[in-house]
Amino acid sequence: MLLALLLCRPNGLVPVELMMDALWDGGPPKTARKNVHVYISALRKLLEDVGAGGRLVRRGSGYLLLVGDGELDALRFRSLARAGREASGHGALASAARLLKEALKLWSGPSLPELRNSRTISAEAERLGTRFLQVYEEWAEVELRLGNAREVAETIDDLMELHPQRERLRAAHMNALFQLGRQTEAFAVYEEYRQFLAAEFGLGPSPVLEAQYRSMLV
Missing domain, CATH: 1.10.10.10 (Winged helix-like DNA-binding domain superfamily/Winged helix DNA-binding domain)
Structure with missing residues (x-):
């Protein structure tokens, strides 16, 4: 430990x-x-x-x-994610998608599952898990900008079930389905999220997600 x-x-x-x-x-x-x-x-x-x-x-x-950077997956993940963000910022979307995907491939499941009886270790593992989600969301958004919706649609469901509150995941899922011509499913993702927020927090989707939804209705 x-x-x-x-x-x-x-x-x-x-x-x-x-x-x-x-x-x-x-x-x-x-x-x-x-x-x-x-x-x-x-x-x-x-x-x-x-x-x-x-x-x-x-x-x-x-x-x-x-x-050293090459000795620990967490450090290599951070380095690849940083490089992917830089590539995206410079408009090199194909390189960004490749680097971010390479970072994601370093993950094989939740961090430190056998040590989570310690609240301190559990908090560290949650922090690592949040980094993974952020990088996945960044990768999904880059792939969607490239028009590669299918892989996003095929990989996002499990993460959404585990993290139903993450709006970026919902937005990426909606966009992926919409790009694939599955408009009814995209609208259902939005409606499910709207109902989840209302039931759990008494809130509605953000103006950004609502605008994305309305743009799909046109």
Whole structure:
């Protein structure tokens, strides 16, 4: 769990207090700080055994684990996503779609499922999951600008079921269906979302999504 926490924040300082929260879920024993140092020593020994000694560094009130961009999927994901956004910003849509899709392929399911009994680790995993959703939405929007609606329509359903509140997913799904000539299904996606928002939050769709819907009615 300690290694997972350090890898959730690669090359970044992880305070000892946060380690204590992760390991004992907000209820650390009196010996918690001493135990953390024991665990750090054990982790250093494991890293040395695999030829990775010197990576776990003490800095002030915490520790950081030194990791290269090509050694951790989360770092490679971030690098590819950044490159994809830059390509999109420069109008290189085909390159952007390729880079964003390459980032998405690094994911094989929810992050750290076996460690989510810790609220701290669960929060880190949720943060990673949110990044994945953002990149998927960016990829879908680029593909739709390229006119490649079919793959978006074929991959978006499961994500919408898991995250029904995300409006960008709904918008991308509507656009994909509309581009494929499936107008009735596109309208149904909007209506389902409108009813969901009204029932759960007493709200309606944003003006942007409503305008998108009305443009499809013309």
